[in-house]
Amino acid sequence: MATTFITHDDCGLHNMGPEHPESPIRLLAIRKVLERTGLIQQLEKLESVHVTPEQIAMAHASLHQKRLEMKLPSEGVVYTDEDTALCPDSLHAASLAAGSAILATNRVLAGKTNNAFCAVRPPGHHAEHNAPMGFCFFNNVAIGAMQALQHPDINRVAIVDFDVHHCNGTVDIFKDIPEVMVCSTFQHPYYPERYTDIKRPNIINCPMPAYSESAFFRNMVETNWLPALQNHKPDMLFISAGFDAHHEDPMADINLNEDDYRWVTKLLMDVARVYSQGRIVSVLEGGYNPVSLAFSVEAHIETLAGY
Structure with missing residues (x-):
């Protein structure tokens, strides 16, 4: 079965202005590299679908979506915080981004694909x-994980996050839900500085000092994530795939490269093969140098697809 690639052109309609790093160019760059290398031809390609209010409510407060809708401008942009802005099409794009995680989860659970990658924006792990x-409105990967837990064969899931920023939103949502393990590597001290010192058996925080290299990252994963995942034995694995820990990314100071993303993807596939029947859903998070982002995503998908 081919790896499934889920995206939607309308994810590019979310636009916080020409100077904002979380821009539509990110998805265009990914698509361009996948087409140029021919990898896109080896994937099952699907369009994102919209998430429903009921699906959003699995991970978010009952009025979360309504509050965002009340702030949605008819023109221009309105900031929800100093980093995050809504334009008229933002929630349309955010609904497709979250819906892609639902679509990917359902497709993997139905046995129609082994794994899936969602090339969508806005990202989600800070929500x-x-x-x-x-930059996040709905927590895409959390919504996907909650969808998986509705399935009778899924009792435990794990979310792993190698974005350079800590997944505070994912931790907030699952900190008291032991069926979900959250493993995260991130630069520290650094944005967002929330939930980094939380103590829970199902929360595996792995802070990395600025200028950490590949060897440090790989050691953190092997000595912290791997034993925790082996103990948790997830029935399904989710990846918050942020690529802003790349050494060429302007947003932080961790020095990873494409080989590190291949390595960690392979390790997670091995975990999924042992415990999760190979079931993986990966959702794009950060990555703000379009070139390094696109080639890192290619390395990630190529590994998921077994090339």
Whole structure:
């Protein structure tokens, strides 16, 4: 079965202005590299679908979506915090981004694909139970994980996050839900500085100092994530795939490269093969140098697809 690639052109309609790093160019760059290398031809390609209010409510407060809708401008942009802005099409794009995680989850659970990658935006891992932040409105991967838990064969899931920023929103949503393990590597101290010191058996925080290299990252994953995942034995694995820890990314100071993303993807596939029947859903988070983002995503998908 081919790896499934889920995206939608309308994810590019979310636009916070020409100077904002979380721009429509990110998805265009990914698509261009996948087409140029021919990898796109080896994937099952699907369009995102819209998430429903009921699906959003699995991970967010009941009024979370309504509050965002009340702030949605008819023109221009309105900031929900100093980093995160709504334009008229933002929630349309955010609904497709979250809906892609639902579509991917359902397709994997139905046995129609082994794994899936969602090339969507806006990202999601900073969106908390009751608050948007950090470029994020709906927590896409959390919504996908909650969807998986509705399936009778899924009792435990794990979310792993190698974005350079800590997944405060994902931790906030699942900190008291032991069926969901959240493993995260991130630069520290650095944005967003929330939930980095939380103590829960199902929360595996792995802070990395600025200028950490590949060896440090790989050691953190092997000594912290791997034993925790082996103990948790997830029935399904979700990846918050942020690529802004790349050494060429302007947003932070961690020095990873494409080989690190291949390596961690392969390790997670091995975990999924042992415990999760190979079931993986990966959702794009950060990555703000379009070139390094696109080639890192290619390395990630190529590994998921077994090339």
